[in-house]
Amino acid sequence: DYNLESISNYNSNARHKLLAEVCMAAKYEGNSINTHYTPHEQANPDTKSQLCTVL
Template identity: 50%
Template structure:
């Protein structure tokens, strides 16, 4: 999987609570969940990026694979 298991399970867990009866609200809830997950994922990666650069100084890639 592209995402670590803990993040995948968190996404699945949150999807269980989305309103199934009001599809308009469900769409907004899903968008909010995705945006919040992206925000916290970015904050997590920002913290690990200096460690990645120190470990792989010759890497041309700016992608953090933590």
């Protein structure tokens, strides 16, 4: 892991690596919605912010 400030603007490998990491994070976040949303919704039917709570 590293700070975004340390990524060189001229290094295409760093940009591609960052894009890959963002895509992987999105994939895992989407999976967590699939696996956690329905049980949370059923256990807390009156909660208005269902999706935000799951995330």
